[in-house]
Amino acid sequence: MVLIKLPDGSVRDFEDGSTPRDVAASIGRRLAEQAIAAVAQGRVVDLDRPIQDAIDGDKTNEPIELRILTTKDREALDVLRHSTAHIMARAILRLFPGVKLAFGPTTATGFYYDVDSPERPLSENDFPAIEAEMAKILAADEPFDRFTLPVDRARAFVADLGQTYKIEHIDDELYKYGVLSFYRQGEFVDLCRGPHIPRAGKAGAFKLLSISGSYWKGKTDRPMLQRVYGTAFFDKKELDAHLARIEEAKKRDHRKLGKELRLFTISNLVGPGLVLWAPKGATIRGILENFLKDELVSRGYQPVYTPHIGRIELYQTSGHYPYYKDSQFPTLKMPADPFAKELVDGLVSGTIDDDRQRELLAKAHIPDREASKGVDESGSKYFDLDIKGRIAYVESRCEFEEYLLKPMNCPHHIQIFASQPRSYRDLPVRFAEFGTVYRYEQSGELSGLTRVRGFTQDDAHLFCAPEQVRGEFRATMELTQFVLNSLGLADYRLRLSKSDPSDPKFQGAAGEIWQKAEADIRAVLDEMELPYDEAPGEAAFYGPKADFIVRDCIGRQWQLGTVQLDYVLPERFGLEYTGPDNHPHRPVMIHRAPFGSMERFMGILIEHFAGAFPLWLAPEQVRVLPISDKVLDYAKSVLESLRNAGLRAEIDARPEKIGAKIRDAQLEKIPVMFVVGVKEAENGSVSFRDRVDGDLGPLSLEQAISRVRDESTSRKIRQTAPLAPALPSEPEGEKHEY
RNA sequence: GCCAACGUAGCUCAAUCGGCAGAGCACCGCUUUCGUAAAGCGGGGGUUAAGGGUUCAACUCCCUUCGUUGGCUCCA
Known part of the structure; x- marks a missing residue:
């Protein structure tokens, strides 16, 4: 007999070997049909695995706490995604028989499987075929059958499958478990801790998203595998909503908005990773x-x-240089000897003749190469070298002052602190x-x-x-x-x-x-x-x-x-x-x-802010929109008043219709528009249009300006676009024990 | 740095099998003087990222380099 405690607090007897499905069935037929997996003693377990077996190791005389998971439970979603990863792996193996599998865990928003495809690398172009194969597997609705093998037989088993990464993983880490579990689905068997959904048909809507490289076990000296990312939901609507969120997010990617709103640019000629702030971004x-x-x-x-640079000794003292040498720009090298410097500069710029070079070599006490035969086996003279060779030779013979572009400010600040008692x-x-x-x-x-x-x-x-x-x-x-x-x-x-x-x-x-x-x-x-x-x-x-x-x-x-x-x-x-x-x-x-x-x-x-900065941050706070050229003079006086009030304002004096001017201002996410026409010009007012609330009707110029100024100085924030939706807190690192 | 994909006008994107490089927006000019999210007409704009190769012919196929993107690794 096994005692089961249900979430409502009731405790019931079940026969030995009962599974969560049995428990679910005893509660109701619909629950048993909808069940995906269960949580026993806080552990997610298979629906068709005997409960006592699944919680082995947590044996207790107390009743076992059991909760049935349906498609509504977050834990079930992880099970689904892991199973979908298996289904994807199975589909990939069908289409690409030589593929070897590595790890296939779930992530906060989906799953991935690392694979090694020796024939040819997979690409996103293969996704439709893989997804179609996955759909077939779902339709066939075969069960996920769990079985176990002792480690030595498990090792031989994966060796037979040709799954060399699995062998290595058993040898490295899994041997300590003694017995390892597998899940079989038709012709496909994968070493896996589980749990899984009971049958492929329980899987829902899925989509493959991207493919990328990733090192085996995350180590740069190991082979580069291919990581296929995907996501899955029980409900197609949820999947569509998820994909829509991804699309929405791309629309406010700062790289896209930065370009559209002219905030910043990055020029290949200046260099990658070096930001050029355009006026609006700089503002x-x-x-x-x-x-x-x-x-x-x-x-x-x-x-x-x-300053932006400092002697290398500064960073040697601080300890930055030795630890982060690899992620720094090369040092700026300045020959300590002024004659050596002149020589190098002359060689680099090509503005120095041989006589002067000879003279400078002597003054800098740099011996000719012939005189240093012991060091240079070639023994050729300095003047036999080409310009590059001469530069290299001189540099090898002189001392440098070396400067580093500063990787951190602290050593400089420390010197200021140390500069006085x-x-x-x-x-x-x-x-x-x-x-x-x-x-x-x-x-x-x-x-x-x-x-x-x-x-x-x-x-x-x-x-x-x-x-x-x-x-x-x-x-x-x-x-x-x-x-x-x-x-x-x-x-x-x-x-x-x-x-x-x-x-x-x-x-x-x-x-x-x-x-x-x-x-x-x-x-x-x-x-x-x-x-x-x-x-x-x-x-x-x-x-x-x-x-x-x-x-x-x-x-x-x-x-x-x-x-x-x-x-x-x-x-x-x-x-x-x-x-x-x-x-x-x-x-x-x-x-x-x-x-x-x-x-x-x-x-x-x-x-x-999805580019729609609040008034106090907006590079252009107010745009004055004259309805026609007739009121251009008044519009300009409104602009002047705005600027005199310390506001960042522009005027749209193009010969366009007001609708077009408004549209452009909206697209540029200008927080406030002052629409001015003949009426406004006559009584010294503006028609106040808010980016969010739209047309707010006429206000006197003074009222309108103070309204804008108040919102600006109070640093009010009325509109934000939440970043990625809150995620369940994840432990650092993945949990792919196997 | 590694793996993969990508790079066509300022922007977003077309160009069939290798066969004359195009559209919309933006920009410039002219017309229109207009009331709350796009007026009309005309015009300029390209070494198809760069370099090399194959070919009668290359945006298209191949190689190299640069860059971008997605990840991995790294992140003081």
């Missing part, structure tokens, strides 16, 4: 910067400015700068404004006494919240990025100081009652941080604001202040950037 960005600057004054920050009375010192930094991101990573090679951080560095850390940390968190709230960006999550003590990148992470730093952050987050995830290994190399993560309109997650606690750099730079005891003490640093990167923030903001 918005400038408003954001001024908004924050004003806020910083009231919060006790001081402005600083620092500091007393505990001065702390905390808060240096703020919109500092532009350059990082050589991998070419495949570049994406619009969200991943770029040159970007501006709204950076600041706080130098404080240890006892001030928590208070300052909290204040910076609050600043970041204030900034996000001011923009109506409420859909973010917090991540405590911690060290991974086993990774040498985190200096002294096992030590007390890191522990303390992480405890400090945790304490502040708890005190502020902010929920957060902890992410080991995500810390900066110099300290743990609290990151604000938002999703863009197509669901990708980006780190925006960040607050970082740093005990390492003050140590590396030997920073000190004089304490009340008249002894030197080491300050603690807080790095923080509420926007994060202005580029990335703008990208997210464009999508957040």
